[in-house]
Amino acid sequence: MQFMHSAIYRDLEENLVSNEIQITIAFADRIKRIHYSYQRRTDDYRFYVKDYSEYNTVLQLGLIAIGHSWLSITKFYPGNRLTYCTKCWCLGHLRNKCNSENKCRICLENVRVDTLHVCKNEPKCAQCDGNHHSLDNQCQVIKEYKDQLKEDVEDAIQKGLLQRLSLQEKSPMFEFRDQDFPPLTTKKAFESINDNLAKLIGSNKRLENKVDLLSTSTKTVTLDTQLHQAVLADIINIMKDFVQYFIPATLTSGKSERISLVPVANEYYSRFHFGSSRLINGFQLNHQVQLIPTSHNNNIIKTDQHRTLSRTSNLDVLAKAFFPALHNYLLNPRDEAMHRLKTWNFSTKDQKLVLSLLDEWYSGRTLNTVLEEWEQVGIASLRNQKEYIKILCYNVEGWGTRAVEAIDLAHEVQVSVCIFTEVGELWSTCRLPHFNKFYQKGTNKNGGVCIAVGKHLKATRIEVNIPNTVIIDITGLSEPVRIIGIYWPTSQQRDLDEIQPFVIEDTILSGDFNGTVKEWNSPITDRRGASVREWINENNLNYITSTTNTSKRFLRNIDLSFSNMSTISSETLCSGTSDH
Template identity: 65%
Template sequence: MKYSEQLPPQIELNVFIIPTKEEQMIIDSIDIPHTCRNEPKCAQCDGKHHSLDSQCQVLKEYKDQLKEDVEVAIQKGLLQRISPQEKSPLFERRGHDFPPLTASDNHSNKKWNTALPRTTIESNNLRASYTDKTIESIDDNLATLIDSNKRLENKVDLVSSNMKTVILDIQLHHAVLADTINIMKDVMQYVMTASLTASRAERSSLVHVANEYYNRLHIASSRLINGYQFNQLNHQVQLMSTSLITNTVQTDQQSVSIYKSTENAKDEAMPQLEIWNFSTKDQKLVLSLLDEWYSDITLNAVVEQWENAGIAPSKNQKEYIKILCYNVEEIGELWNTCRLPHFNTFYQKRTNKNGGVCIAVGKHLKATRIEVNIPNTVVIDVAGLSEPILIIGIYWPTSQQRDLDEILPYVVDGTILSGDFNATVKKWNSPITDRRGAHVKEWINESNLDYIPSTPDSSKRSLRNIDLSFSNMSTISSETLFFGTSDH
């Protein structure tokens, strides 16, 4: 058979179905006329009754078999019987359940979900309450916004302060580095080359040139250290000011309040400075900075004022420097067993079995040891004065061969050379000039050093003066102290 089905435009589908034998018989019987007798016929047993009629024997057998299978399943626990639930009680209307409405309670004419008209007073109160809540909400939002902006400004100020400190440090380092490189170039060109090619007598003329370069390097070092400390102090003051302002911020539904007077800032700053263990001098400095901070309106004005402020000239106080050259017996055995109060001690072990060389510098001065590979020699650089001082302490045993030129590179402007030379020079308060004394005197003259006069007879065992001190500084005097167990 051929069937044609109407599909969307331009699409036609032809379906061919080949019927089976039974289907063909049904198709052939379609044309046979049917006469209905109006008699029921069971589909189960072909009896003259309906298919679901209780008199159908096939249906009875099916029900009996189903009942038997259910009983077996219940016994095996595969099925469970459902107990009938109790029936809900029937509704019984009682007389007081629905009392009649009075005339005043009869709202049948009112429409649902319709607001009653309000009076003028109620409307005004409601409108005022809504306005107050709106204003309160706006105030809270403004307080939060102000707090957020203030914290953001503090962070921006902190970042700006850090960046400015870093920039100042970089500029300082660049300037000092460039100056140091130029100094080293000049040293290599004018000092090192000449010292390698000149004779010993000519090298002595280079001492003052080397001293000048040493002073320039010392100034560059001081400039770097002082500049860095000043930048750090300035940065700490700015951080502390920012911290003080931040502590005044109140966020509990109030706007941010900043100090309105310098006195309030000082009152808040003083306890914190004491907690941080600031010295009295530093506290005064911070308070003066706070005065300047609150005297201007903007941060740029304060920074500009600080940038324009120069470093105040320091007040120099003249004070005599006291240096004691003292020969102590067995210092090598005892130097580390006790400490001199208020002194920093620098020691080098002696080449023989008795003692060594030791220099003690008061702690009010900044002393730095210069490492040298020279026996029986200690070199100390002392800072904190109007000009740097270099102290060289030596011991020259009678049995030691020593080249004094080894310490010549350390003889700069402001040098003091002192120690036990075991050498006598008649001009230096000794009876005679021995061979070592003549050598020392010649070297002292070539090194542009001056003998510091002292009283004669520094040795208790003879009339020799073997504890000698020299310097290229003016206005220096010395004396011999007659006490102790030392032999000189």
């Protein structure tokens, strides 16, 4: 595809110019008017010519008829690219060589990952401190830099140090084969769709039942834990009073005075017995509540509490003392716990870990002392620990038909983050357990991107109004990570510079680009792949090498991932019914 350029009178409308060019040049495409920052008598239009022979014919003629006038038409030479930093927005270097902090592109204030930046929308130039953008053409420094750059480039071309790209030959025509797109039989297709929907509905019901059962079990464990904590707090207070008041009195009093301590001992027994009854009845209540509808829970709890109080009020304070069986206390709690771990075939590493925790628990003077010690150990270990997360990028080709498959794949691989492309409008019909989802619609009903982040991670969405693009910041790790998921349909024209301001340190860019590069596990480099490669190099991102191509229909690698992080790897999974 070759570029051409033509000068048009300003009184002609853009639609008229575009139609006239397409009538004269059959293979003309992407006709756009060139915008200048200063007034001109004529408008320049740039367009592409797909056919090589027609390009040469029009170029040899040198004229084109538009609006009853013959207008000149010439080759289009792109302008020289400026070398500037996207970190400090100064000329002469790139961001990988910059020692400055990240700055806002408009107001030049420092931008930090952990702090929300609110731009003042007051432009400031990084070159001359003027009241305009740093790369604005009205800046005198920019003008001088462009003039000097143009002189240097022309001098290098004359000396033979640089060469302009030569035109390529005509690309081969697309060959349509019947086996690539076989016709569908309507009846069988509908039957297959109905069967798949029935299987999907059944699978969703089974999955919801499992999730409800797991939620019920979790609630029971939570109630049991709260009950344990409450009873344990009461027992500790009773033991404190018993050791502080009753035992000293029995050691210092005489035989006749000890008889008067019997009611006090019975009172302590009643308090211990009440704690035991409360624990037993509470366990039974927690497990009964989960089997009864939620609307009756409050009444049951109140009734059972009333029963418990009535039973404890009828206790005889002079009842015969109760002593538990001795065979239950042959081992101390520490040795008994270790004996059970060995019986359950726990590994030696886990046994040592539990033993150290038990030693700290029984050696601590107070509960607060033990908890403070454990908190300090947790903070120190987290500071020295590096987390490794798995990220899944999958083109589902419609969430409504492959939701269960995507969920099973995410849990099978045990990923922390999922990037789903081409999800369609039914992305919310089936939930992904234990994940928070962030969605951005596409340019048509089949597009759209969804990023799912595990609930064990803290994720914050960066609000952008770009179709088929989701940007997420993940914090709480050893280093914050930014993840950008995109879907680039074959028929969509998009400018990657829209996401350039959001590419910061520790950024991962992944998605379905529908472009191929020969060096990236594809047989050829197409036009979109070349533009993606050029943009990646300009923004100092590295291609994450995959193990094989991602397209199942052709030997092409169109699902690509890039990052400016080190120690990151990729693997292509050959599973699923999608053609990616």
